[in-house]
Amino acid sequence: MRSILIYLFACIGFTAGAQELLTVEEAVAIALKNNYEIRIAANELKIDEQNVSLANAGLLPSLSGTFTQDNQIQNSRQVRSDGTVQELDNALNNRMEYGINLGWTIFDGFGMFARYDQLKEFEDLGETELKLTVLNRVSDVMTTYFDIVQQQQVLKALDTAIVISNERVETAQNRFTIGKAAKLEVLNAQVDLNTDQTNFLRQKEQYQNTKTYLNELMARKLDTDFVVADSVIIDDRLKLVDLMSLADSQNPEIKIALINKRIAELNLKQVRANRYPQINVNTGYVITDAESSLGFARENYGRGFSYGVGASINIFNGFLQNRNEKIAKLQIDNSQLQIEQQKQTVNSQLMTAFQTYLTNLELVELEARNVEIAEENLDITMAKFRIGTITTLEVRTAQLNYINAMARNSSAQFQAKMSEVRLKELAGNIELE
Structure with a gap:
């Protein structure tokens, strides 16, 4: 059995040497650089960063240039106070005005300051959402990567089964040739070989498809081998108490709930700002040039500064102010409830995942021992088969027991690793080791 495995691993190692060896660290690094969802979330964060400005919050004045020209052609008739009448058909009147105007809201009940703080909270929200996207995609990459590791181990086990079945066919054929076995023994061995080859091809198909999916997650050419x-x-x-402590401070979904509460509190400040007066100041420099075919002034030209101040306050709007404040307070209450709910959900998931993690660690040790026992049993069975003291059914049973033990061992390692990744994802801190 050991010689078969040495030969098998040597063949697989020679084949793998011609292909790129991809480590999990490299897969994660490529995904962090190329993954489309991560890049989209990063761009969304840049948008949030650009939105954090004094002007967007309404703290800065606005300066605009204006230009207006009006032209009129009219049939005009004017009667002056002394009784004089003036008439003119197609009278041309022109008026042109241009200048610069500045407007500034200097007080709006502190609503502009609340809006600016809210914009910064939206930036923090975008950063946390980016972290959540990164955690999810890194978890996906690691899950897929170790799934491929598992499938690669299963392929080796199925390849081993083919080698053993080939040996069975040759041994049965030799025994049939010298008259020590019936044709049925050869046929049974051949059927088992065909079954093993079919299982290998099915597993290889799944293996290749999973590799394609990992390339998709890394956003690179799908046929990269x-x-x-x-x-x-x-x-x-891993310790449950440490994971819960990390999750309380680092879990992105909990942090998102906390940020949403702060956003709701700032929204209440903006609503309350409507109770205060709004004060605006304005100034400008305007040039006016007008021409008229009739009237006392045929031309009118002026230029100069204008300035003023305006104030307004909401006295009564049908009790909408009270309604809006009550709704804003309820949104804050809901935000607090969502924080508590999210913390409980995360802790529940951590406790469940941790129990699964402990079970999987025990299964890893158990299945490793099962592989050793199954391998020893197969060695003894094959030795007895070669000297003709055991039936082909017993050989096949020992062979399947060994293959199944190897598959369960690979699955146990994969499930344990997935439990580890899930726990670190919930804690908000996936570390590569």
Whole structure:
């Protein structure tokens, strides 16, 4: 059995040497750089950063240039106070006005300051959402990567099954040739070989499809070929109390709930600002040039500064102010409830995932021992088969037990690693080791 495995691993190693060896760290790094969802979330954060400005909050004045020209052609008739009558058909009247105007809201009940703080909270929200996207995609990449590792191990197990089945066919054929076995034994061995080859092809198909999906997550050419590591390293030192402490301060979904509460509180300040007066100041420099075919002044030209101040206050709007404030307060209450709900949800998920993690760690040890037992059993069975003291059914049973043990061992390692990744994702801190 050991010689078969040495030969098999040597063949796989020679094949893998011609392909790119992709580590999980490299896969994550490529995804962080290329993944479309991460890049979109990063651009959304840049938009939020651009929105944080004094002007967007209404704290700065606005300066505008204006230009107006009116032309009129009229049939005019004017009667002056002394009884004189003037008439003119197609009288031309022109008026042109241009200048610069500045307007500034200097007080709006502190609403502009609340809007500016709210814009900064939206920036923090965008940053946290980016972190959440990164965590999710990194988790997806690691899950897919270690799934490929598992499938690669299963392929090795199925390849081993084919090698053993080939040996069975040759041994059965030799025994049939010298008259020590019936044709049925050869046929049974051939059927088992065909079954193993079918299972190998099905597993290879799934293996290739999963590699394509990992390339998709990394946003690179889908047909890029690679091989992954042949083993899984599991962090067995995780502690539930440490994970809960990390989640309370780092879990993005909890942080999003906290930010949404601060946004709701700032929204209440903006609503309350409507109770105060709004004061605006304005100034400008305007040039006016007018011409008239009739009237006392045929031409009118002027230029100069204008300035003023305006104030307004909401005295009564049908009790809408009270309604809006009550709604804003209820939104704050809901935000607090969402924080408590999110914390409870995360802690519940952590406790459930941690129990699964502990179970999977035990299964890893158990399945590793099962592989050793199944391998020893297969060695003994094959030795007895070669000297003809055991039936082909017993050989096939030992062979399937070994393959299943290897598959369960790979699955146990994969599930344990996924439990580890899930716990770190919930804690908001996926570290690569």
